[in-house]
Amino acid sequence: MKLRPPSYLVLGMLRLGARSGYAIKKATDISTRIFFPTSLAQVYPELSRLESDGLVTRREDPHGGRSRSAYDVTDRGEEALVAWLRSERFAPTHTRDEGLLRLFFADALSDEDQVVLLRRMRDRARAAEHWMRSEVLPAAQALERTGSRHPHTVARFGADTYAFVADWLDRCASELEREAG
């Protein structure tokens, strides 16, 4: 019965109001996706484990002729979530960024291609920022009206960070372009 971060993702999403495994996955797609993605093939087995550990309860919740399971967090589940949130140690951020890896080795490119690469990375960061402001933030604000403010905190953090990154890369590209003439 060892819980890992994906277990808490499921537990936390149930606590925020998602009822089915499918709903949990949908919720992550417009919220935790950029810093903690998951898949249905991870959510369903995780729900089974949490149920057999007594951290959630399952009940039948069919919708028309379509079967569905609804889950609720138990008191022990709530305790486990809070204990995790309060614990001192947490895993270091794990990132794999192919764009930055390219930039790292970009000296093998011509000056023009270096600028192209930087602008491509900038565009990607800008697109991510826009997506967060237009899709993720509104969904988080809706959650805020039900008493959960921090999904909104995280959405603002993400949007602001992507904006910072896009600006940084834009400046870097312009400087490089000016230097190269």
Added chain:
Amino acid sequence: MKLRPPSYLVLGMLRLGARSGYAIKKATDISTRIFFPTSLAQVYPELSRLESDGLVTRREDPHGGRSRSAYDVTDRGEEALVAWLRSERFAPTHTRDEGLLRLFFADALSDEDQVVLLRRMRDRARAAEHWMRSEVLPAAQALERTGSRHPHTVARFGADTYAFVADWLDRCASELEREAG
């Protein structure tokens, strides 16, 4: 003979002057580690593959009674690296951040504990910034004197981004503390 980002990491590090598998791993530990970590168990098999594909050559380079293999990038290896650097499409950034996941669910905590969590995340970002400025940046500047400027670009990017993140989390923690009274 399908190359993935870790292949280019190895190829690129060889190009920047690392000679052995061990040296490649050491180099990543003070450079790409935060955005593209790797392990010896990944580097050695990758070198073998690159060799059998003719993208690098191996030669014996013993140091005293201790055997060592030195690798060099071939013309085909150089071409493959540049083609990758120039290609339009690259994998989206992949991140798993347990700290942000906690913040996302932090509404389950008391106001005080929410501030504690934010300050913990801030401290971690600040520590990462300091590590980059004191360890990574100097190493990158040394590389710059050999003609490779972009390891330094990436190091500045990393340090500046961590500084932005630390400041953002600090402000957020202070606001929350003030609100809670």
Added chain:
DNA sequence: GAAGGCATGTAAATCGTTACATGATTTA
């Protein structure tokens, strides 16, 4: 002379994604 770093590799375990398989309901 002990500890730590240099050096190479393999095996096992872990973790996560994609593909497969199925079927009902809603919307365009």
Added chain:
DNA sequence: TAAATCATGTAACGATTTACATGCCTTC
């Protein structure tokens, strides 16, 4: 009525890390 979405799960695959195994060299 066709496409998209809701809904659940398993199997296969792929990628990466940790542990194992070995041994020499340098520094304290």
